[in-house]
Amino acid sequence: MSAHLTIQQAGPAMTLQDMGRPGYRAEGLTGGGAADRLALYEGAALLGQKPDLAAIEMAGSGGTFVADADIRIALTGAEMAANIDGEAVVWNASHLLSAGAKLTIGGARNGSYGYLHVGGGFDTPPVMGARSAHMACGIGGLLQSGESLPLGADKGRDVAMTLPKPDRFGGGRIRVVASMQTTAFTPETIDRFVTTTFRRDARANRMGVRMDFDGDGFATEEQLSIVSEVVVPGDIQVSGDGAPYVLMYECQTTGGYPRIAAVLPCDLPRVAQAQTGAEITFEFVEMAEAVALQARFEAELKSLPSRVTPLVRDPADIRDLLSYQLVSGAVSATANPFDEET
Amino acid sequence: MSDWPRIQTVGLSGLLITFAAAMSEPANRAALSFRAAVDAQDWPEVKETSTSLVSTFLEVDLATTPAESMEERLRDLLQSQDWFSAPLPAGRTLWHVPTVYGTDLAPQLEEAARVAGVDPDAAIKEISTSRVRVLTIGFAPGQPYTGELSETWNIPRQQGLTKSVPACALVVAIRQLIVFTNDTPTGWRHIGQTLFKTFRPDKPKPFTLAPGDELLFPAISRAEYDEIKTKDTSGLGGATHEALT
Numbered sequence: 001m002s003a004h005l006t007i008q009q010a011g012p013a014m015t016l017q018d019m020g021r022p023g024y025r026a027e028g029l030t031g032g033g034a035a036d037r038l039a040l041y042e043g044a045a046l047l048g049q050k051p052d053l054a055a056i057e058m059a060g061s062g063g064t065f066v067a068d069a070d071i072r073i074a075l076t077g078a079e080m081a082a083n084i085d086g087e088a089v090v091w092n093a094s095h096l097l098s099a100g101a102k103l104t105i106g107g108a109r110n111g112s113y114g115y116l117h118v119g120g121g122f123d124t125p126p127v128m129g130a131r132s133a134h135m136a137c138g139i140g141g142l143l144q145s146g147e148s149l150p151l152g153a154d155k156g157r158d159v160a161m162t163l164p165k166p167d168r169f170g171g172g173r174i175r176v177v178a179s180m181q182t183t184a185f186t187p188e189t190i191d192r193f194v195t196t197t198f199r200r201d202a203r204a205n206r207m208g209v210r211m212d213f214d215g216d217g218f219a220t221e222e223q224l225s226i227v228s229e230v231v232v233p234g235d236i237q238v239s240g241d242g243a244p245y246v247l248m249y250e251c252q253t254t255g256g257y258p259r260i261a262a263v264l265p266c267d268l269p270r271v272a273q274a275q276t277g278a279e280i281t282f283e284f285v286e287m288a289e290a291v292a293l294q295a296r297f298e299a300e301l302k303s304l305p306s307r308v309t310p311l312v313r314d315p316a317d318i319r320d321l322l323s324y325q326l327v328s329g330a331v332s333a334t335a336n337p338f339d340e341e342t
Numbered sequence: 343m344s345d346w347p348r349i350q351t352v353g354l355s356g357l358l359i360t361f362a363a364a365m366s367e368p369a370n371r372a373a374l375s376f377r378a379a380v381d382a383q384d385w386p387e388v389k390e391t392s393t394s395l396v397s398t399f400l401e402v403d404l405a406t407t408p409a410e411s412m413e414e415r416l417r418d419l420l421q422s423q424d425w426f427s428a429p430l431p432a433g434r435t436l437w438h439v440p441t442v443y444g445t446d447l448a449p450q451l452e453e454a455a456r457v458a459g460v461d462p463d464a465a466i467k468e469i470s471t472s473r474v475r476v477l478t479i480g481f482a483p484g485q486p487y488t489g490e491l492s493e494t495w496n497i498p499r500q501q502g503l504t505k506s507v508p509a510c511a512l513v514v515a516i517r518q519l520i521v522f523t524n525d526t527p528t529g530w531r532h533i534g535q536t537l538f539k540t541f542r543p544d545k546p547k548p549f550t551l552a553p554g555d556e557l558l559f560p561a562i563s564r565a566e567y568d569e570i571k572t573k574d575t576s577g578l579g580g581a582t583h584e585a586l587t
Contacts, residue, residue, distance in 0.1 A: 026392035027549035029483040137483045139543055180350055227364055230399040232355040254394050254480035262353030294354055294405035
């Protein structure tokens with residue numbers, strides 16, 4: 001029998017997410033998948049498994065969970081207060097969750113989306129090739145209290161591993177390239193767009209994040225009547241009220257609003273994770289620089305497993321010291337662990 | 343035609359080939375045919391392709407594939423024929439979708455007819471015999487934008503939104519018909535009701551329609567509608583289909 005993780009109490013906006021469901025844009029379905037893709041790679045590195053396994057995405061706050069077998073978990077993304085049977089556990093790390101022990105995850109201290117990964121990933125039946133919920137299209141739905149999720153076979157053993165603390169949670173500078181209708185905006189409007197300090201609006205979800213700002217809207221010169229056109233995650237569309245929206249992975253496949261710019265994929269996790277009110281600015285980069293930045297990001301993703309280190313803790317603080325795997329195997333510095341069959 | 347078609351990058355996500363500034367039958371035909379031609383090339387860099395009303399999109403990771411090399415290949419392919427008069431791709435399907443016009447199921451038939459300047463019977467007669475093409479699929483999964491109807495139906499969307507029009511509704515505006523995937527707030531007028539589901543995620547083939555497919559919406563009575571509703575388990579709502587050759 002496979003292990004199960006039961007959600008005793010579900011937070012208000014928890015869904016199962018993975019790398020999404022590509023290949024259906026022509027039929028009107030966007031890929032969807034985790035809002036913060038980087039968190040999936042971090043969870044995979046911490047557990048020594050592939051990044052395409054499904055994890056629980058928790059928007060704003062978590063819930064309480066109990067497993068029916070000893071399982072490995074990892075916690076990534078926005079930092080949330082977490083404990084196992086009352087003992088605080090470190091975020092951005094992997095842990096052992098013993099059978100029957102209660103994992104409690106509270107509200108986000110920074111960022112917007114926290115992730116709960118399990119060794120072997122969640123093994124729910126795939127729908128059209130993926131396990132991620134696509135709320136906008138009615139595939140899957142919010143995870144509910146009482147729901148019990150099956151886990152895949154876990155071939156890893158290490159727990160109490162961690163990664164350097166990520167810093168993508170406070171908004172900041174977001175790199176963009178020109179998009180389809182950038183030239184339809186006046187140079188003055190573009191100039192104002194890159195000099196304005198935006199704030200992440202409370203109106204934000206898995207489809208898009210609205211940018212709040214003071215002053216006039218960012219309309220195109222004449223009321224631009226553009227024919228409905230393809231939309232990709234990262235597009236910044238300026239809707240009727242003049243506010244920029246950064247479109248996320250669950251956006252629609254087409255849209256009729258002008259796109260002022262497109263966020264580099266490597267900076268999308270920072271947009272997804274910015275908390276309400278966090279300050280955001282946009283900076284245009286040339287295509288060649290964008291390609292270099294994205295390539296560097298992808299190289300960093302590949303190197304994540306080599307950056308995993310054991311959690312340093314005072315052994316006197318560890319109540320269940322004997323349950324830990326204290327000696328683990330050697331790792332190769334050159335192999336790409338994501339390519340290995342785990 | 344010197345400005346068109348136009349090739350642009352879309353962020354780092356791919357390339358867009360746009361055939362016109364506004365919707366037209368030849369530009370839509372060009373987008374559909376060009377997509378089929380790109381698919382036939384089977385370029386390994388292309389992850390997926392799609393069309394919107396007048397454009398073809400290729401998803402390509404521009405961080406690993408230089409845009410220039412793709413643009414060059416696309417220009418060569420564009421120059422290989424006149425896409426605006428290209429035959430439509432093979433493998434398309436013609437659908438007959440039983441539809442109740444008007445009644446309490448579709449309360450805006452009379453209003454739409456009035457805006458179009460025809461009487462309701464003439465409206466039903468024309469729309470139920472107009473063969474339309476899936477111009478693009480979007481907004482919701484599987485949801486077709488079809489056209490083009492005659493110039494009579496070049497009517498604007500209404501000013502205010504109808505709070506919710508039910509799934510499988512047939513709605514009209516700007517010479518196009520849509521069958522809604524889900525209950526939707528809309529400015530399009532609700533003139534007919536079908537039981538035709540365009541997205542069935544639990545089926546092996548979840549999307550009923552593909553861009554380029556054609557549809558007819560023959561009129562049925564309320565009694566026939568009720569009977570289909572009781573008996574249909576496929577989700578196709580009594581629709582039949584045949585291969586287009």
